[in-house]
Amino acid sequence: MTPTTTPAPAKAFTPQDFHSGLIVRWCPGCGDYAILAAVQKVLSERGKAPHEYAFVSGIGCSSRFPLYMSTYGFHSIHGRALAVATGVKAAAPSQEVWVITGDGDCLSIGGNHFIHALRRNQDLKIILFNNEIYGLTKGQYSPTSRKGLVNKSAPYGVIDEPANPLRLALAAGATFVARTADNDMAHMTEVFRRAAAHKGSAFIEVLQNCVIFNDKVFEEYYGVKTRKDTLIYLHDGQPLLYGKTVERGLRLDGFSFSSVEASGEAKIHVHDEHESTGALANALAGLTHPDYPVPLGVFRQVERPAYHELMYEQVDAARKAYGEPDLAKLLKGPKTWTVS
Amino acid sequence: MSTVTEDGILGNTERHEIKELDSVTILFAGDSGDGMQITGSQFTDASVVFGNDISTFPDFPAEIRAPSGTLAGVSAYQLHFSNHDIRTPGDRVDTLVAMNAAALKKYLPELEKGGILIADKSGFGPNELKKVDYASNPLEDGSLSEYRVVQADITAQTIAAVKPAGLTGRNAERCKNFYTLGIAYYLYDRPLEPTFDEIRKRFAKKEPVIAEANIAAIQAGYNFAHTIELFKVTYRVRRAVFEPGTYRNISGNLATAMGVAAAASRSGRKVFFGSYPITPASDILHELSRLKHFGVLTFQAEDEIAAVASAVGASFGGILGVTCSSGPGIALKSEAINLAVMTELPLVVIDVQRSGPSTGMPTKTEQADLLMALFGRNSDSPIPVIAPATPGECFECIYEAARVAVKYMTPVMFLSDGYLGNGAEPWKIPDAAALKAFNPSWGLDPAGFKPYARNPDTGARPWVPVGTPGLNYRTTGIEKAENSGGISYDPENHQRMTKARFDKVAKIAQEIPATPVFGAQEGDLLVVSWGGTYGATLTAAETVFAQGKKIGHVHLRWLNPLPPDLGSILKRYKKILVPEINVGQLAYHLRGTYGIPVESYARIRGKAFTVGELVTAYHAQLPQGA
Ligand code: SF4
Helix, strand or coil, X not given: CCCCCCCCCCCCCCHHHHECCCCCCCCCXXXXXXXXXXXXXXXXXXXXXXXXXXXEECCCCHHHHHHHECCEEEECCCCCHHHHHHHHHHHCCCCEEEEEEEHXXXXXXXXXXXXHHHHHCCCEEEXXXXXXCCCCCCCCCCCXXXXXXXXXXXXXXXXXXXXXXXXXXXXXXXXXXXXXXXXXXXXXXXXXXXXXXXXXXXXXXXXXXXXXXXXXXXHHHHCCCCXXXXXXXXXXXXXXXXXXXXXXXXXXXXCEEEEEECCCCCXXXXXXXXXXXXXXXXXXXXXXXXXXXXXXXXXXXXXXXXXXXXXXXXHHHHHHHHCCCCHHHHHHCCCCEEEC | CCCCECCCCCCCCCCCEEEEEXXXXXXXXXXXXXXXXXXXXXXXXXXXXXXXXXXXXXXXXXXXXXXXXXHHHEEEEEEEEECXXXXXXXXXXXXXXXXXXHHHHHHHHHEEEEEEEEEEHHHHCHHHHHHCCCCCCCCCCCCCCCCEEEEECHHHHHHHHHHHHCCCHHHHHCCHHHHHHHHHHHHCCCXXXXXXXXXXXXXXXXXXXXXXXXXXXXXXXXXXHHHCCCCCEEEEECCCCCCCEEEEEEEHHHHHHHHHHHHHHHHCCCXXXXXXXXXXXXXXXXXXHCCHHHCEEEEECCCHHHHHHHHHHHHHHCCEEEEEECHHHHXXXXXHHHHHHXXXXXXXXXXXXXXXXXXXXXXXXXXXXXXXXXXXXXXXXCCCEECCCCCCHHHHHHHHHHHHHHHHCCEEEEEEEHHHHHCEEEEECCCHHHCCCCCCCCCCXXXXXXXXXXXXXXXXXXXXXXXXXXXXXXXXXXXXXXXXXXXXXXXXXXXXXXXXXXXXXXXXXXXXXXXXXXXXXXXXXEEEEEHHHHHHHHHHHHHHHHCCCCEEEEEECEEECCCCCHHHHHCCEEEEEEXXXXXXXXXXXXXXXXXXXXXXXXXXXXXXXXXXXXXXXXXXXXXXXX
């Protein structure tokens, strides 16, 4: 890729400073454009220069993303972005590493790496572009496609149960789990800001519209006109309220939520991102349209040491215990004999 | 107390004599739980410290706890020790230690006629005999009359011997391998003290009772053999003459791990080691996990693909990525290796080959991944391939692999095998300070920086540590334009970039010194070998050359690129023979590369060549009566 000169760190950055100059080649109207703009906006506010970031991706429409950034970038192979990023972070622990992935890349071919990166709390900001379809290979169903969807590889309808990315992330022990939507710039930037500030794995599902192969798949509930009634925005420490006139809320009944009138007596649940078991985040992640409002925002945020910190702690401890490495001593080992 | 059965040759009243031998092969075999690997390695250490040359071959079952007393559960350790330079664990066994009927059944065919068999009678009960289909007890039915059989109830004697140390029951019985070791020490006149010291060092603090019991068992076995004159003749193998220097005993996997640590320590950058456990390569991960202070970041990945992909990521990040596996794992890694080929990042891929295909025989050796290493990836994907010849050479070769990977910005495949990885030999310790330097900094000036510019000497592109101001660049597995590295679908550019990747690997030939040829420098037959068959193929060539035949021997370290002088060497002989533990992969490669006829001697049995069979194979290619 063409190298870009990085401005001095003291300078305030503009979103444009984070653009590589390469012409962006997603389909006109693709949700990816908005996500790119949101990321560039958030990075420009953070005071770090482009060279302090690395963007890693696999293969898919969304995976072209790093090529459009002026940061360090690695567009790798299908499904392996999280594994590659793990190595990048280990090699360059002060680098801020973001991973761009899609529903096929992350949950299908890369499913194993997804579980293990989150389990280890790799310090990676992971944006999953979920369009519930394979775009780059031209329209086959993906692991998040809904049952019954008819397309090229499922002419009689999809029979697979769709995967729930948030529930998978929570089960894997992710320390930051959020959802946002490509048609809501303000919400996206806010979620990305939170993710950037999180230490450890930050997993964000973005509902991303593929205008070509799965157009308007989220429209029923994230459409601008109706979304106040069909989405619920999560705010830490705030009651789970929604509706045009904030007339409804979510009440906790046993292990699941019920949607109820938000009258004075109703015990509307107060959202707690830090709830230690993750059970409530899991219950929220299970809410689907049309029975429930679909939650957007941060489901869970807890603190746990990041993997690279533990890795380097061990290296430092070994250095302390054994001193500077002595190669000659290592080669000799415990038992030698000399022939003269 | 047990009885000792003499087999007619041995008499317990005569004074024994000591006979000098040039070399001996001893094989310890027993149930997996009998501790034969420990017995073998203790005997090895004692021989090494004494000053013999040695070569070992541990042979253990794939199952962790195979049913006891079965053939599948037999674990063995073969040791060849001598007063001269040896390179193989021995063709035939002089002394077989069999702790049970299964061990005898499995390894008796390896024992020389007239050889010594030491057997533990308690391992030949009706049950044990039945499990391996012995109709009668071979220790009693006269079927072993061609061997010198020494049998004792080793188990019972061991239990009695360790009682004063305070061990009873199963724990006491477990010391029987040390009792056997004592007998073997007596037979071969080994000093006991070094082993006692070693045991004390290892166990005394944590388990003093075990330490004392083990020592008591060795001493009792030794005394037993001595006082009742178990052997009419005992043997002595004098020190070998080594080149002056300081030596240690080393296995191939340990040498490989130390070579990676050396690369971390000498390159000035850390090394990232991504690996997933697999037989017979896991020991390298174990060793390196203890060497973090050398700047080795070990990462036990969730699978083989993550292991290599994280290593490629680390190389992009700016430190050398290394990954390690055996054949089945390497197959899984091929796509990510190609990512390193395409993005031109350094990477070292360690393949400790094992018998296949598929799961094959995981604990048995083979050198059948050569063509996979050379060609087993999609599209035109050149990769340098290096193969160590001996356990000790694993150190030098892995260091060279790392250095070349960085210098030429390419993945390098390192082909070891189970035989080298687990086998051990005395190793002259190299001078750490004399290791060649790494010099990765090239092309890193932000003014005019081009991520895919090429160093005219090596063809390598610059290696940028991620985070360097002014050098932020993007890379991809998509074809890139020359110099700028931007995505390019231009047909002519693809042709040029493909050629540039091949030229870069071809340039590594400048790292290869002139190829030494053993024996006849021209003539009737040239034997060409590679990898772990070095010891056997060369020893056989020495034998045939000493018989006056016009035979030469060349051993290849680099398989890609091949040494630049190899073509002209091949032309000087009437026939070329390649012995390999595969169906003839190098032979195939040489035919394709040089367009000449090449004979193949292929044996695929999961074990190393014997010198004897190679001598016969060489003769078969030589003119009769010449
Ligand atoms: S195919 Fe769909 S996801 Fe891919 S770029 Fe086009 S609109 Fe976007």
